[in-house]
Amino acid sequence: EAQVTQNPRYLITVTGKKLTVTCSQNMNHEYMSWYRQDPGLGLRQIYYSMNVEVTDKGDVPEGYKVSRKEKRNFPLILESPSPNQTSLYFCASSSYSGDTGELFFGEGSRLTVL
Amino acid sequence: AQTVTQSQPEMSVQEAETVTLSCTYDTSESDYYLFWYKQPPSRQMILVIRQEAYKQQNATENRFSVNFQKAAKSFSLKISDSQLGDAAMYFCAYRRTRSNDMRFGAGTRLTVKP
Numbered sequence A: 001e002a003q004v005t006q007n008p009r010y011l012i013t014v015t016g017k018k019l020t021v022t023c024s025q026n027m028n029h030e031y032m033s034w035y036r037q038d039p040g041l042g043l044r045q046i047y048y049s050m051n052v053e054v055t056d057k058g059d060v061p062e063g064y065k066v067s068r069k070e071k072r073n074f075p076l077i078l079e080s081p082s083p084n085q086t087s088l089y090f091c092a093s094s095s096y097s098g099d100t101g102e103l104f105f106g107e108g109s110r111l112t113v114l
Numbered sequence B: 001a002q003t004v005t006q007s008q009p010e011m012s013v014q015e016a017e018t019v020t021l022s023c024t025y026d027t028s029e030s031d032y033y034l035f036w037y038k039q040p041p042s043r044q045m046i047l048v049i050r051q052e053a054y055k056q057q058n059a060t061e062n063r064f065s066v067n068f069q070k071a072a073k074s075f076s077l078k079i080s081d082s083q084l085g086d087a088a089m090y091f092c093a094y095r096r097t098r099s100n101d102m103r104f105g106a107g108t109r110l111t112v113k114p
Helices: none
Strands: A004-007 A010-013 A019-025 A031-038 A042-051 A054-057 A076-078 A087-094 A109-113 B003-005 B010-014 B019-021 B024-026 B032-039 B046-052 B064-069 B074-079 B088-096 B108-113
Touching: A004 A087, A010 A019, A019 A031, A019 A087, A019 A109, B003 B088, B010 B019, B019 B108, B024 B074, B032 B064, B032 B074, B046 B064, B046 B074, B074 B088
Parallel strands: A010 A109, B010 B108
Antiparallel strands: A004 A019, A019 A076, A031 A042, A031 A087, A042 A054, A087 A109, B003 B024, B019 B074, B032 B046, B032 B088, B064 B074, B088 B108
């Protein structure tokens, strides 16, 4: 089954404790991205990757890091989480070839930073 | 930067009735995609309908249809014969062709009354 898998789905952590949210897709997509969803703001892009070893900042990159060492994986790293990073996070992917424009989303990761 | 505006934070509809959700966007591009995504309580982002800007014909998917007005930069979603399962947050989204990100509106929460 074609899918984007994120883990963990839920996480409660404390300020300053490094954490990683993993994302993996099995569709051989070139493009992957991370979004955060906050009430009244919709989804905003954090980082994106056009392909392996190619990453760039989105609209709200402060406090986050990413890496793309393999095509299928695109982890989101919070080196020192703060309460304002409490949010719902989505990983998404899409293909350039036969591009339909559609993004395929993971199931979301609810993060709470105390 | 492209922006997407959903002016209705909340809408409600009676079961079996029809409801229209509004969306406007701002862009100087001529080639792009527009989407409506549904987010039920499970948080999963589900593609409802997609429209390519070069197509004049409005997209339709079963009970869901759009009214795409390119000159007015308007992209509304009509849900006919509303069902209880249609209750969700609905996001309008814009993506320039072969671009690296998708822009989302703030969302409209739809309630369906039995």
